[in-house]
Amino acid sequence: MSQLYVGSEVGQLKRVMLHRPERALNHLTPSNYKDLLFDDVLAVERAGEEHDQFAQTLRDQGVEVLLLHDLLAQTLEVPEAKAWLLNTQVGEYRLGYQFAHDVRSYLKSLSNEELAHILLGGLSYIDFPNHSASMMQAMHERMDFIIDPLPNHLFTRDTSCWVYGGVSLNPMAMPARQRETNHLRAIYRWHPLFAGQDFITYLGDEHRDYDNAMVEGGDVLVIGNGAVLVGMSERTTPQGVEALARSLFTHGQAKEVIAINLPKHRSCMHLDTVMTHMDIDTFSVYPQVMRKDLQSWRLINKGNGDVEVKEADYFLHAIEKALELPQLNIITTGGDSFEAEREQWNDANNVLTVRPGVVIGYEGNVYTNEKYDKAGITVLPIPGDQLGRGRGGARCMSCPIEREGL
Numbered sequence: 318m319s320q321l322y323v324g325s326e327v328g329q330l331k332r333v334m335l336h337r338p339e340r341a342l343n344h345l346t347p348s349n350y351k352d353l354l355f356d357d358v359l360a361v362e363r364a365g366e367e368h369d370q371f372a373q374t375l376r377d378q379g380v381e382v383l384l385l386h387d388l389l390a391q392t393l394e395v396p397e398a399k400a401w402l403l404n405t406q407v408g409e410y411r412l413g414y415q416f417a418h419d420v421r422s423y424l425k426s427l428s429n430e431e432l433a434h435i436l437l438g439g440l441s442y443i444d445f446p447n448h449s450a451s452m453m454q455a456m457h458e459r460m461d462f463i464i465d466p467l468p469n470h471l472f473t474r475d476t477s478c479w480v481y482g483g484v485s486l487n488p489m490a491m492p493a494r495q496r497e498t499n500h501l502r503a504i505y506r507w508h509p510l511f512a513g514q515d516f517i518t519y520l521g522d523e524h525r526d527y528d529n530a531m532v533e534g535g536d537v538l539v540i541g542n543g544a545v546l547v548g549m550s551e552r553t554t555p556q557g558v559e560a561l562a563r564s565l566f567t568h569g570q571a572k573e574v575i576a577i578n579l580p581k582h583r584s585c586m587h588l589d590t591v592m593t594h595m596d597i598d599t600f601s602v603y604p605q606v607m608r609k610d611l612q613s614w615r616l617i618n619k620g621n622g623d624v625e626v627k628e629a630d631y632f633l634h635a636i637e638k639a640l641e642l643p644q645l646n647i648i649t650t651g652g653d654s655f656e657a658e659r660e661q662w663n664d665a666n667n668v669l670t671v672r673p674g675v676v677i678g679y680e681g682n683v684y685t686n687e688k689y690d691k692a693g694i695t696v697l698p699i700p701g702d703q704l705g706r707g708r709g710g711a712r713c714m715s716c717p718i719e720r721e722g723l
């Protein structure tokens with residue numbers, strides 16, 4: 318079996334992709350952080366240090382950490398990949414014929430390291446050192462962006478997600494994140510770690526308009542036993558879930574997809590902000606989504622890519638059935654209702670499981686972490702004062718590409 322395989326949420330994690338926040342956070346200001354889907358500006362150095370502690374915690378657990386910046390810079394070494402990225406990320410319809418040409422000429426003069434920094438972190442008109450004869454340069458303010466920064470690359474979970482023997486290259490819901498997917502498309506197509514390897518691309522391989530079929534990886538939980546749990550959240554749509562399910566079934570990678578209709582608001586932007594899998598039978602869940610009237614469906618593989626859709630009575634029962642467990646062990650967010658709401662907002666439920674019963678989570682969520690501890694779950698704490706301002710925790714900040722099954 319290919320090593321590019323994610324068999325579950327809780328089996329031994331072996332290899333993961335992270336993105337150490339860098340240039341894009343320098344471009345995050347009080348005037349743009351909302352459009353860029355952050356809740357504040359960050360102390361950039363401190364955010365980097367917090368991220369280093371996250372990466373080191375993973376390495377200490379024997380997990381190999383790949384960094385997105387390095388993968389992108391190495392992909393740019395491949396001439397075809399570089400040409401494709403420059404054409405798609407710095408396109409003529411985005412910047413105009415003349416200006417796109419001038420910006421690409423400048424970018425080609427840089428090292429691939431510097432180019433990766435700019436593609437990920439953005440380029441403002443102040444940073445562009447050349448004179449262009451286009452109207453664009455004359456018509457923009459110095460702090461406008463030629464290439465928008467992509468600070469949400471920090472959340473590698475969402476842009477692409479591995480499910481059993483393949484990866485979904487996700488059509489992202491928010492304009493601020495849509496260009497991220499092209500970086501992953503190039504990496505999986507051309508980087509020597511992935512090019513020519515035996516894996517499936519379920520969805521989103523092409524750079525095109527996927528219309529309403531949106532999927533973000535924070536909504537996709539590989540719960541094991543041939544099942545996948547997907548949240549239809551602020552971001553992932555039923556059309557996206559159906560497209561993913563069809564592809565999973567056509568490739569014989571899953572027996573069943575359980576889809577949950579989540580509330581559509583920011584604190585619940587992805588399934589993993591309210592629910593994660595911590596041990597074979599144990600989930601962390603925010604109590605407000607444990608309502609029996611939350612709609613859920615089972616999409617069942619009928620063979621040849623055919624999908625049977627059945628309404629489920631209660632999503633937790635559907636999970637028990639899929640995992641062949643008599644009863645799930647649910648740990649809810651800690652503290653009273655106020656504390657639970659605050660800790661959920663600060664990603665107390667968004668933990669990254671390293672192996673069954675061992676998770677990485679933000680140290681500040683004291684009430685929830687205490688509950689995990691009492692339930693026999695080991696929490697490896699990481700700081701998140703700065704990182705948490707992007708509204709994502711350890712699971713959001715990681716894209717497993719190799720993990721054992723149940």
Ligand SMILES: NC(=O)NCCC[C@H](N)C(=O)O
Nearest residue numbers: 354472535587707708709713
């Ligand atoms: N899986 C996740 O919940 N990821 C967190 C994404 C946070 C990011 N600022 C966003 O709004 O997309």
